[in-house]
Amino acid sequence: MKNSIKEIRSSAKLSQAELAKRCNVSRQTINAIENDKYDPTLQLAFDIASELDTTVDKLFTSSSKKKK
Template sequence: MQNHIRELRKSVKLSQEELAKLCKVSRQTINAIENDKYDPTLQLAFDIASVLNTTVDKLFISSSNKKR
């Protein structure tokens, strides 16, 4: 599942480490999510969305909803 986390994180001037601390996960977890190597739990998705002041549906792009 693709996502917009990196772009949104950078727009609010947070490092991966800062976002990770605010979400109580490791920097490696944030890195893996941003690089589409790990799908977060629903709770973590909500936590990331909250920190980035957005909604879960705006963070993630379902492969079935990609524009062709």
């Protein structure tokens, strides 16, 4: 699953550590999600979206979607 968390987080001037604290996870979890090494739970995806003032569908894109 591809995501745009890093870009949105950076533009919001939040560090990985601050986003992690707000979402009650470790900084390593945020790092792993940003680097496509871990797919978050649905609840965590909603928490991240909420903290970044966006929606889940704007944060994540299925890597299996076929290009038109």
